[in-house]
Amino acid sequence: MWDNALNYFYEAAKLGSMRLASEKIGVAVSSISRQISQLEATLGTALIEPGRRSIRLTAAGQHVLDYHRKQLSDRESLMTRLQELREVKTGRVVMAIGEGFIGDAFARTIEYFQVRNPGIEIALEISSSTEIVRKVLEDEVHxxxxxxxxxxxxxxxxxxxxxxxxxxxxxxxxxxxxEAVTIEDLMGFALCLPPKGFRIRASLAAAERRARLTLEPMLVTTSIQLMRDIARAGRAVCVLPRISALSELTEGTLVARPLHDPELDDATVSLIYRLGRQLEGAPARLLSLLENNLKSWSHVPEVAR
Amino acid sequence: MWDNALNYFYEAAKLGSMRLASEKIGVAVSSISRQISQLEATLGTALIEPGRRSIRLTAAGQHVLDYHRKQLSDRESLMTRLQELREVKTGRVVMAIGEGFIGDAFARTIEYFQVRNPGIEIALEISSSTEIVRKVLEDEVHxxxxxxxxxxxxxxxxxxxxxxxxxxxxxxxxxxxxEAVTIEDLMGFALCLPPKGFRIRASLAAAERRARLTLEPMLVTTSIQLMRDIARAGRAVCVLPRISALSELTEGTLVARPLHDPELDDATVSLIYRLGRQLEGAPARLLSLLENNLKSWSHVPEVAR
DNA sequence: CACTTTTGTTGCGCTTACCGCAAAAAGAGT
DNA sequence: ACTCTTTTTGCGGTAAGCGCAACAAAAGTG
Known part of the structure; x- marks a missing residue:
């Protein structure tokens, strides 16, 4: 009710007469007149000076006019914002990843995305697996x-x-x-591993039980960056999924050897989102880009040349 | 048509369900559902995630919500402007404060305001900090x-x-x-403190860690009034910003001694409102009065005579 | 001053947007 | 698989808004 009345009033005030406003809007003059007086009634104030041929605004009328002008521009900016959202010109993606993914390959993917989608803000949160699942469930991240x-x-x-x-x-x-490394081989090397409680240690534990031995890492750290650096220094080896050191592998500063053991279950990279949440715009695009890239990451050659 | 739909959408989003919105507004759920989907149709974007029990906004929905909030506050300020134009000096200010501010000094400020601005209604809500921030954000208070x-x-x-x-x-x-009190001195006194989780306790905790001791309050309460009363009774001391007991300090029934510790960060009194909301009329006047008085409150002498 | 033109207001049917009720559909939990 | 809750859809009714036309009043005209 407000909306119409304000619009009629606005046009009438701008054009200086209800007649002209009626022509411009395409409604009968009577409607305009009625809506305006109705608006005056609800506001409790006269908006136009009564008993005049041409429309003259009262002080209150001027205020209402200003108000509506502002409202129109606000609405327009809302519409452009929505339009941009539809065209994915603007937007925001929040994603949570494990520390293991940080590296050159991932950085290049993000870089690629941002070049092709300028104006989209990306927020990256580094968390543990359980935290990531919680964040996805509670919509803290896309x-x-x-x-x-x-x-x-x-x-x-x-x-x-x-x-x-x-x-x-x-x-x-x-x-x-x-050619390949067994759990027993590891006993002979200086090891750098994540602490107990991490997924990798849990996997290794099964293999350790089978082989009836206990790995004694020389260094325990939660930082995957540190693990890579230690290994690169030459004395120690570390156990990680290949994806966690993609850039070092392609550079040749690190090499990967498969770790074979019947009890060892593989790590799995999962790209997840909340069931029932429809990702659109920016998040959807980033998701499909990641999906494609993940496939190619898994085909990295085992032996760097 | 916009107006109704936006309002329904707004309430539904705020309350988290159409059913609750229908109860609050007093219209059938079907209308709410219809208006919202109609709004989505005209905007050409989904605003809420479909097929869910609780209402979850999409990115576009969030934008629309923000837009409508702004509209509402703009409309309110228009109304107050019109009201003032009618030269009836009425108005209404809603503000939320922490319990710590209740006291004679604050009461006198309100009193002063009401004497100088008769006819202006003041609503005071006492809440926790996080609640106050939420109320400011959602325009429940000025x-x-x-x-x-x-x-x-x-x-x-x-x-x-x-x-x-x-x-x-x-x-x-x-x-x-x-002359001044240290964390160690406090160990010798009967203490009355707010519970853990309160800002004051968090500040003290840092100091406790530094001094390697743990304060054991004799009484823990959320009521600042009670803390003052206990301290006034003579046996125990409490730790508060001076502003929380201004009237007792000027009366001389309580004295304040600075609590010095390198790890202790000061409390800060903040006068806040929502970004982008232009306060006019009564709220604006009260805000500037409070601003001036707050400055003078901070200059209260440390030792009451 | 009478007449005309232009413009805003009021009266009266008519359309349609919105509403409530009830039934169906879809989630969410058990 | 079943139940409970919440949302969506179908259908008939009401009232707000509309156009048309008659009416009233200000401004221009001779």
Whole structure:
């Protein structure tokens, strides 16, 4: 009710007469007259000076006019914002990933996305797997990327790629001469592993039980960056999915050797979002880009040349 | 047509369900559902995620919600402007404050305002800091006054005054003989403190860690009134910003001694309102009065005579 | 001053947008 | 699989808004 009345009043005031306003809007003069007097009634103030041929605004009328002008411009800016949202010119994606994904390959993907979608803001949160799942569930983030599968019913897995665990070491390390590494081989090397409680340690634990031995890492750290650096230094080896050191592998500063053990279950990269949440615009685009790239990441050659 | 639809959408989004909105507004759920989908049709964008029990906004929906909030506050300010134009000096201010501010000094400020602005209705809501921030954000109140800083981006801080924490006790209490009080001194006194989770306790916790001791309050309460009363009774001391006991300090029934510790960060009184909301009329006047008085409150002498 | 022209206001049927009720559909939990 | 809750859809009714036309009043005209 407000909307119409204000519009009629606005046009009438701008054009100086109800007649002209009626022509411009395409409604009968009577409607204009009625709507305006109705508006005056609800506002409790006269907006136009009564008993005049041409329309003259009262002080109150001027205020209402200003108000409506502002309202129109606000509405217009809302519409353009929505339009931009539709065209994915603007937007915001929040995603949570595990630390293991940080690296050159991932950075290049983000870079690529931002070049092709300027104006889209990306927020990256680094968290543990359980935190990521929680954030996805509670809509704190649009997309999550974790290093295992989750059985949460309300999580939708868009893509999951197997990422076998590998032993990473410097090219001149003794382990690099092996074709494949077993759990027993690891006993002979200085090890750098994540702490207990991490997924990788849990996987290794099963293999340790089978082989009836206990790995004693020389260094325990939560920082995957540090693990890569230690391995690159040459003395120690670390155990990670290949994806966690993609850039070092392609550079050749690290080499990967498959870690084979019957009890060892593979790590899995999962791209997840909340079930029932329809991602549109920016999040949807980033999701499909990641989906494609993840597939190609899994085809990295095992032995760097 | 816009007007109704936006209102329904707004309430539904705020309450989280169409059913609740229908109860609050007093129209059938079907109307709400229809109006919202109609709004979506005219805007050409989905506003809420379809097929869900609780209403979840899409990015576009959030924009529309923000837009409507602004519309509402603009309309309100138009109405007050018209009201003032009618030269009837009536109006209404709603503000939310923390319990710590209740006291004679604040009461006198309100009293002063009401004497100078007869006919203006003031509504005071007492809430916790987070509640106050929420109320300011959602336009439930015009002005908020909290005992810390907030990093909410949509909050505008009009004034913030540092309020060092002080130890409050009766004039004949042993603590009153000290020039300044340290965390270690507190161990010797009966303490009355707010519960853990309160800002004051968080500040104290840092100091406790530094001094490697743990304060064991004799009484824990959320009521600042009670804390003052306990301290006035003579046996115990409490830790509060001076502003929380201004009237007792000027009366001389309580004295304040500065609490000095390198780890202790000061409390801060912030006068806040929503970014982008232009306050006019009564709210604007009250805001500037409070701004001036707050400055003078912070200059209260440390030792009551 | 009478007449005309132009413009705003009022009266009266008519359309349609909006509403409530009830039934169906779809989630969410058990 | 079943139940409970919430949303969507179908249908008939009401009232707000519309156009048309008659009416009233200001401004121009001779």
């Amino acid at each position: 997309i999550g990327m974790i290093l295992n599968l989750t059985d949460e019913p309300k999580i939708r897995t868009r893509l999951s790629v197997e990422q076998p665990l590998a032993v990473l070491c410097a090219p001149d390390h003794p382990a690099a001469r092996l | 002005i908020g006054m909290i005992l810390n800083l907030t990093d909410e981006p949509k909050i505008r801080t009009r004034l913030s005054v540092e309020q060092p924490l002080a130890v409050l006790c009766a004039p004949d209490h042993p603590a009153a003989r000290l």
